[in-house]
Amino acid sequence: MSPSPPPPLKRFGQHFLIDQNIVRKIVALAAIQPHETVLEIGPGRGILTRAICAQARKVIAIEIDRQLAQILTDFCPNLDLRVGDALEFEYGGLPEGTVVVANLPYYVSTAVLFKLLESSHKIDRLVLMMQAEVAQRLAAKPDTKEYGVLSVLTQYRAAVTVAFRVSAHCFRPRPTVGSAVVHLQVKSARLLDAAHEARFIRLVRAAFAHRRKILVNSLRDEGYAADSVTAALSRCGIAGGRRAESLSLDDYLALAAALDDEPRPESLG
Numbered sequence: 001m002s003p004s005p006p007p008p009l010k011r012f013g014q015h016f017l018i019d020q021n022i023v024r025k026i027v028a029l030a031a032i033q034p035h036e037t038v039l040e041i042g043p044g045r046g047i048l049t050r051a052i053c054a055q056a057r058k059v060i061a062i063e064i065d066r067q068l069a070q071i072l073t074d075f076c077p078n079l080d081l082r083v084g085d086a087l088e089f090e091y092g093g094l095p096e097g098t099v100v101v102a103n104l105p106y107y108v109s110t111a112v113l114f115k116l117l118e119s120s121h122k123i124d125r126l127v128l129m130m131q132a133e134v135a136q137r138l139a140a141k142p143d144t145k146e147y148g149v150l151s152v153l154t155q156y157r158a159a160v161t162v163a164f165r166v167s168a169h170c171f172r173p174r175p176t177v178g179s180a181v182v183h184l185q186v187k188s189a190r191l192l193d194a195a196h197e198a199r200f201i202r203l204v205r206a207a208f209a210h211r212r213k214i215l216v217n218s219l220r221d222e223g224y225a226a227d228s229v230t231a232a233l234s235r236c237g238i239a240g241g242r243r244a245e246s247l248s249l250d251d252y253l254a255l256a257a258a259l260d261d262e263p264r265p266e267s268l269g
């Protein structure tokens with residue numbers, strides 16, 4: 001007989017799903033094929049794990065809580081359980097086409113998502129439960145209050161859809177924030193090489209660093225040369241008086257490329 005589960009730990013964001021209907025909806029959304037490998041972050045007491053194991057070829061699950069991990073040992077024959085921190089895991093070693101399914105620990109949901117997306121070449125799609133407010137930010141479109149760094153950088157790597165909301169009644173203990181399940185389909189082509197990507201990310205962060213300022217001023221305050229910014233903006237047909245939240249992902253990609261082409265002081269004879 002398996003040991004009874006330990007009490008939930010707040011510090012690990014433990015809000016366990018107790019509703020099989022939500023489990024079915026998550027698994028259906030993930031559309032797992034029998035040949036696919038699934039990565040689960042935080043299997044907890046295993047309610048999702050069991051359902052995923054029934055569909056996938058193999059499930060790799062990372063659980064930080066050693067006591068919980070004990071109850072998952074010998075859980076399903078195709079479960080490869082790793083005890084450790086999802087923020088430390090080497091996602092680059094995953095098989096290509098991995099599907100990620102998780103009811104994320106909310107205190108690290110965006111950090112874990114960004115870490116996963118750094119290895120997006122190994123991932124086909126992600127189905128993630130997270131705070132509803134974060135889900136809205138990931139999927140937000142320009143000119144909305146939710147649109148920001150999180151939206152642009154996530155949409156750069158994946159097509160994001162908020163699939164459905166989940167009531168607090170579906171968890172034990174109940175979370176105090178709203179929850180939603182998000183579907184992220186990773187974009188197959190990597191859009192930029194590593195060096196250009198780093199500059200694009202820096203630009204997006206700088207643009208949103210001063211949300212209320214116009215773009216030229218915001219970028220200048222973050223160390224960009226005002227002349228270069230003005231020239232790059234005009235080459236992209238973007239008015240300098242616009243604010244960060246009005247630019248689309250394509251605008252940011254174009255602007256990053258145009259700024260790369262601008263001569264820098266050290267390259268001038």
Ligand code: SAM
Nearest residue numbers: 012015016017042043044063064085086103105
């Ligand atoms: N999947 C289970 C469910 O749906 O009932 C549990 C979800 S619970 C919201 C989050 C799980 O992630 C917990 O089991 C928690 O111990 C685990 N966890 C928290 N922080 C973690 C981390 N940094 N790395 C791996 N697992 C973590």
